[in-house]
Amino acid sequence: MEAVVLRTLQPVRSPYFCRLFFCGRAERFNFIIMTLVGKNLNELRVNCPKQRFSRSSGIQIGIQMMSAIQQLHAVGFIHRDVKPANFCMSLENPRQLVMVDFGMCRKYVTDGGCELRHPRWFVHGFKGTVRYAPLAAHHGRDSSRKEDLESVFYVLVELLVGTLPWMTMEDTVHVEHAKQIARTTGLHEFLSGCPKQLVHILLYIDSLRFYDAPDYALIRGLLNSALENCPHECAYEWEEEMKNERRKSEYLRSKEEVELEDG
Template identity: 40%
Template sequence: MTEKVERDRLPKQNDEIVTENGRKYKLGRALGDGGYGVVFISEFDNCEIAVKTEKFSKSQLKVEIEVLRAAQQMGCKHFCSLIDCGTKGKDFDYLIMTLLGKDLHKMRCELEDKKFSMSTAIRAGIQTIKACEELHRIGFISRDVKPGNFAPGVKQNRQNRIIFMFDFGLSRKYVDQNNNLIPNRKEVGWRGTTRYGSLDAHKRLDLARKDDIESWFYGLVEMTKGTLPWRNVTNRTNVQKAKELARTTTRVQFLFETPPQYDKILTMIDAYTFESTPEYSKIIKLLNEVKEAAAIRDKEAWDWEDESKSTTVNTVSSFSDKQNRASKEKATK
């Protein structure tokens, strides 16, 4: 009998990845893990870096690598630097990139009242929509915009003032090679995370730039208030109904204790069509109005910097959201 060859083996702590150009990366502790992959800490040029690995047969890293390469070429500010990448046989794909801190979702949940101060929420909101704009500028949509996919850089890289976007496993190109909009494919199935999914995502429709901005807005409200009306609703249809009501009968409750500019932003988002180019600068201008009214300064400390003096890095991936990871298995197109 021939011995069955094991495939799809993920590396473990203390393993070493040797790249095609001969660079060696010894894997330190795991920063995050899920069914299909593990993110490790490693070291390169005396700096800590992140090594993201995914099982060969389930890997979405090719999409992520394409996004990071395009972002690097365009000089995008809110994306990690792609240091190296490759495949180890038919075991796993790997992506080596700059390290990030804890994601915005985790850091908000660690706060006593589970919400950011207005200063942190508004400044994080401005940086995260700028990240969405950069992603769209390089020809991709995320289809999974949420606070858990944004994180500040680390102090050792002097990037702790910058919020980065990461985890592009559900991303796809929305323009063709001639930079023309790819036509609407109508019904394509669910994409994203239930809490932050757009109304069109709930209808299983093809997603566009506007859907990323709608998801971003739900995250902005959550960071500001500490909760969303459908936070504890598990049934996806009921979440959709709650989002629809948030436009009408429960709109006041939905936007309670948020700046009046949020209402204007929601009205703008709901007016967009599949083909629309979101008015990023107009949205940022509204958020800057909030900043000015509250005398918020850009150099103020983030809430998480007040909470801890530690520079310990916890994650660069939303792998801990196993349910969402499972949704990525068939989402390469």
């Protein structure tokens, strides 16, 4: 599935996805060769002061996550395992987000791409990561584009606040219950520390139904309005560190090439 999705994305030539160089089978294992990427959002967040991004960095990353998920949906797939570890920063550009790990993707359109697939009538096993899974996944229902957006929302809240109310819970039932409470009676407490636009975004996502095509531009517009009082051009918290690592890597590579020539 990883190779199928990446191959489908290649004509798009999007900066939000890795380039697929080759894939195949060798003896008893499958392999895939694709673009090397940098640290993921979870690694970057825990290294930040208070383990959260600044509002400027977090919102700009949220806008990029929304664009990446829109492009994945545009080629007919839903991700079903959206989480910080599945978004990495490009090694070429420390401000560019790259979405990875498509092993749990599913086509939400028919093979011709003209019609939406109907939800399966039976309850199936849990898919995704408990902390960021949409409510539908907790109930064993089929996911749609809406559910990907719900997971992106949870990721964004964690990046901005540094935690989620159910972060220390592992039991699926308890996490589901905590999410229900946070999204109803405790909505404003849940989003404390986040810009007010996130309340409108969550209410919009909740209004979507299985077959609805999300208005990605609407969500990006709300996120952009949350950036109005933030410095857009400030470097991300990790940007300078990644530049230094890249310079060090280039230096070591050039040194190695010189040694090889001399040898």
